Amino acid sequence: MGAARHDRLVWTDDDYHHPPDWLATLNADYESHGPTSEVPYFIGRDPLSVLLEPLYASAGSLGLYLGNQIWGGAVIFNRNDIDGVAFLDELRRTVSDDGLLMEYLEVTTVSRTRMVPIGGTVREAIERPVRWTQILRWHFPSAIAGTLAISLVVLTGAIIAPLPTAAVLTVLHLAINEVLGVRRWTAVLAYPAVFVFVPLLFYALIRRTFVWGGRRYRWRGKFDVTVVKNQR
Incomplete structure (x- = not known):
């Protein structure tokens, strides 16, 4: 961001497909709505990630969409939309660009969902909810509570x-997929996913480190971050 030559900025990730008109579409969104973000839908590439797909949709994607929250994989804004000096100073002292950007920037989340492959191994599938x-925990403690x-x-x-809950969860997650414009059979996994998701949340809260981008981090506070070792 500090090295960018222009005032209109786009943040993205390299882990999903960007169609040829992606940048032009985001730019048009900015002209209509101001700062804009798209919505991710996480597609599992291993058994555990597949199982957790429906809960990532309900606990993650739907909240981003309905709450006009930022996904760092597709967000556009102008330099003067945020306090860039303060933002970059804090970004250098923390881990999550998404979490911090949410504190600095208000966006309109458009009804456009991007499929994002995740996981690949059980280890990667466990690290994602830990990081999330x-x-x-550090940016929005009331949300995790x-x-x-x-x-x-x-x-x-x-x-x-079990039977009524399974029926309700299945119908609910099929409806969530419709809202997000996604057709995925994994909505039927919402019921068994609950039995894995809740223990994972508690495990994530007691974990002292997590892996992200090939590095292991120890995150003791919002601006108290240590790189423990490189995982590659």
């Missing part, structure tokens, strides 16, 4: 009344 939970509370309520229902 740590981002919420709410996620835990709702997840525990749903898990309790899944144990006490």
Whole structure:
């Protein structure tokens, strides 16, 4: 961002397909809405990531879309839309660009979903919710508290009344996919996914380190980050 020559900036990731008109479309979105973000839909490439797909949609993608929140994989804004000096100073002292950018920039999230492949190994599938939970913990603690509370309520229902809960979760996640413009059979996995997702959340909260981009981080506070070692 500091090296960019122009005032209109686009942040993205390299882990999903960018169609030829992607940049032009985002630029047109900015002209209509101002700062704009798209919505990710995470597609699993290993059994655990596939199982968790519906909960990534409901706990992640849907919240970004309905709440006009930023996904760092596709966001456009002008340099003067944020306090760039303060933002870059804090970015150099923390881990999550998405989490920090959410604190500095208000966006309109457009109804356009990008398929993002994730995982590949069980280890990678475990690291993602750990990283996601740590981002919420340090940037939006009330959000992670709410996620835990709702997840525990749903898990309790899944144990006490399995058939009704399974039916409700399946229909709900099919509806969520419709809202996001996605047709994925994995919505039927929402019920069994709850039994994995909730323990993963608690595991993520007690983990002292996590791996991201080939590096292992120890995140003790929002601006207290240590690179433990390179994983590559």
